[in-house]
Amino acid sequence: MTTTTKDLYTIMHERKSVRRYEPTFKMTQAQLEEIIKEATSAPSSSNLQPWRFLVIQDEETKKELRTIANNQEQIETSSAVIAVLGDAEMYKNVEKIYTQNVTEGHMDDTSKDLMIGNTHRLYPSLPLAVRQNIASFDAGLISMQLMLIAKEKGFDTVTMGGFDKVKFAERFELPENQFPIVLIAIGKSAAPAYGSSRLPLEDIARFI
Template sequence: MTTATKDLYTIMHERKSVRKYDPSFKMTQAELAEIITEATSAPSSSNLQPWRFIVIQDDATKKELRAIANNQEQIETSSAVIAVLGDAEMYKNVEKIYTQNVVEGHMGEEQKNITISNTHRMYPHAPLEVRQNIASFDAGLISMQLMLIAKEKGFDTVTMGGFDKVKFAERFELPENQFPIVLIAIGKAAAPAFGSSRLPLEDIARFI
């Protein structure tokens, strides 16, 4: 079965958290851009798309990042590290997003204006913590989608939440409205990933 013919379930089960990468394997910027672009079809609260990305391919920068990411080897050996950020001021793009919705024929002008008005009434007045939680949740949706797309294209990934977020924000000079959420190493596996068990359905779900 080739990658192109694999179905979603196969990709889901074949995707593993890979921590050993071939450091000689290099992805192109175009390949990385395509994966992120495809992943942006993920849903988000009010379609405000609060995710932002820093794609780190430079070897010297990855070495710096490793020092603030608990010395995790995959930071340096992977082809790239995709830092997934959240934008707590996601509502500031509402006019751009919903104007484009009208241009693409997804809604009419009246619905656009109602949505923009509702967004301006709600989001700017929500506590910062609430807006950060929204952005973090939406970042989780696009991160999972990104990893599945990467696997479908023949690449391996692992997510990393264990890094110094304060130092990351300082090193990459994030504006106040943006904050780091997770790092995703991506590249080609140099060794098989460990398998992992899952709790049985009766331990995690109630049917009422």
């Protein structure tokens, strides 16, 4: 086993869902920006990157959010809450994304034009629910990556799906094309996290 692989496994197994945080511990905006930026290497459908983030650090705003999120303590005591949002109109960035792909040497102009054309033909015609499902799936990929990166840097996290998404969208005045998916509390744990069991492989996988 290489050092890199061993380190990855260690991070995976040490990352736990932490619900008690040191309220006086504060992360800097630069630290949060670095974690999010690194996480954006996650894959997404057609590389359209439908994730958006609202990073909440203000103490009074976190108190408001706590009432929207079923009074979960970690909303208020964590250093920040990263709201992962989905953009149901992710296809509108396709020219920017694929032009950048060409600039960075990842593809040629012919491939770029083909991908842009295919995207414009497919995505706008998809039902809203389908586009929201795509964005939600991709948000799951980047959320897990974000939490592993945070752990590697010495921070703790927990994801929360239990919050009033309608009230959240209203309070933070989200545009119609954006919708909240999950909240991630991040900071420094105030107590050890509980371990948790996993189902045996034979209960969850079939090999044929």
